[in-house]
Structure formats: structure tokens, C-alpha cells
Amino acid sequence: MHQPRIFHLIQRAHSALFRASDRALRAHIGLTASQQAVLFVLMIRDGRPISEIANELNMGKSSLTGLIDRMETAGMVERRHHQEDGRSFKVFIKDRGRAAADGAMRGTKRINAELLAPFTATERAVIEKFLRHVSDNAASIVDAQSQVSFKEKVSP
């Protein structure tokens, strides 16, 4: 059966899309692509703790510290102390961030539409299902297959 190098293809596709979008967002909106991702999460629902944002984006929480620091400096978002839990923050989007997200969203919608333009509704469903499958199962698949395949380390 035909076996495309899916990992490689995903890496290339992501790289091309992420790079172009990051460039355009920086130039036109003053956002990075990663900051856009955070804003979109917050536009859906505000006031979430950092761990939840990290989860939503499949990222480690330590990755978000600096990202949110810079977004806070830029006046896009705001950390507020959680009233009941002194360890935790809630992250809120500010007007400046809402405006940036609105602008970015317009472009991203068009880009999404173009990326899917050559595909039928049925095909789109397959694509979506696949991407969700990878999102949800990559960690367990990689762990399981690594156990089987990488029995020995490469000698130093």
C-alpha cells in the first residue's frame, strides 16, 4: 500500500504556512504567528489560566511564559491574579489584542478558504479528521512505536 512520509509532509506544510503567515502578520498587524494562536484561543474564551492555553495549543506551559510576557508588554493581553488560587493567573485579552485578533482573523479566514479551495466537502472532512487524529494521538503513537523500534541507543 502507498505509504507517504507523513511526518515529513506535515513538517514541510507547517513550515511553509507558519513562515509565510508569521512574516505577513508581523508586517501588517504587529503579531507573530504564535501570538496570533494565543489570541485566537482567548477570543473564543477569555480569562483562562496559562496551563489551559498551553493545553489548547499542544504546548508546554514554560513556552507560554515568555510569549505572554511579550504580549503583555505589547498591551495585547493582561495577567490577573486568580482570586481563589494564589498560584494561578487568568489571562484576559485587551482592546489592543482584540483589534489585532480581528484583523488577523480576517486574513486567516481567507487563507483557510484558499488552502481548502481545491478540495470537495468530503475531502475536507477527511483532511480535518486526519489533522485531529494526529493532534490527539501523536503522543501515544510516538511513545508506543518508540518503545518497539528504539530498543538500543546508538553507541556514542
Next chain:
Amino acid sequence: MHQPRIFHLIQRAHSALFRASDRALRAHIGLTASQQAVLFVLMIRDGRPISEIANELNMGKSSLTGLIDRMETAGMVERRHHQEDGRSFKVFIKDRGRAAADGAMRGTKRINAELLAPFTATERAVIEKFLRHVSDNAASIVDAQSQVSFKEKVSP
């Protein structure tokens, strides 16, 4: 018509897969996921200039400088001066790199198989076509749609 947030889905899928793979590769083979990608390109054909590797991976050449530096230090690859062009190098894979790539390839093949396991041959073809479409057209689509959507910058 149903319009999934494709950009977001690609970002999440890539993030999940890349993170898990990077962790497994570091632990078992002593490679990063990015180094694996370079090795796979070199396993297909050796002795390529750095720009060609960058092209192959949809990356800027400046990103490869440090990557190849570290791989060279680790004894995986080797830069050799191009005999006819003094500006250029050819990058060759060394035994140590070949061994690492072989090990990594075994795991990656299994992972690719698992990622595609729930999909029929027809569906796989759609998935592959989509990922290649994104790879090849992301830059021009993003540029074109940015022109249209981001007419005004967000005020500072």
C-alpha cells in the same frame, strides 16, 4: 459549506507530532527532530549544498548554519569545500549520522504507518495531496490574501 480552521489544525497537529518525536529521538537516538529531517534529506542524496537542504525542508538557509554546526560537532555530518565554487560547501553524512538515521527511520516508518492506519488508500491520497498543496502554495496564498485583507496596519 463547512470551513474548518485549517491553519490552527495544522499548527496543533504539527506541534503534537513534532514535540513527541523530538522527545523520543533525543532520548533514544541522540537526535533532535530537526536534525533527523536534515539526515533524511542527506540519506536520499549526499553531498548537497546547504541552500539545497534548506529548500528541501522549506527553511531559510540561516537556520541551517547552527543546525549543521551542531551535527558536525556531534560527528553526524561533514562540510567539505566545493571544489569548483569557493563560496559553497557540500554536506556529507558520516557513519555516525548514517547509523542514527537508520535507527530514526525505523521508528518514523512505524509512526507514519500508525498515523495513517485509520485511513483508506483513497483518503491517504487526499491527505497527501492536501499537505503538498499547503507546502507548495502557502507562501503565495498568504501573500495574496494578506494584500487583500490587511489593508491598514493596527495603530500603535
Next chain:
DNA sequence: CAATAATAGTTCATATCCGAATTAATTAGC
């Protein structure tokens, strides 16, 4: 209720990644 475990975030060292500017070498144009 005090000792312990668990949890939320940050800090740290390291590795990517980028675009713009730079350097060195080759090629084009005249």
C-alpha cells in the same frame, strides 16, 4: 493541624528558527 504531595507558573540552559545585514567568491555586462 502539621507533614507531605500535588499543582501553577517561572527560571534556566539549550536548540530552533527567522530576516536583515555582512562577507567572500563567482558571474555578467560592457
Next chain:
DNA sequence: GCTAATTAATTCGGATATGAACTATTATTG
């Protein structure tokens, strides 16, 4: 042939991303 444009790679400054270790706080539990 020689100057100008081009090209290959590196350097630089900045942003992202990770896991491990750490801090502070909350929850558990004996």
C-alpha cells in the same frame, strides 16, 4: 579585463520552544 550584480553561507538580534529544576501555594492525609 574589470566593475557591478549575484550568489552561498555566516553572523546578528530577536522570538519561539522544550524539559528540568525551582518557588509559591493549595490540597491531602494521617
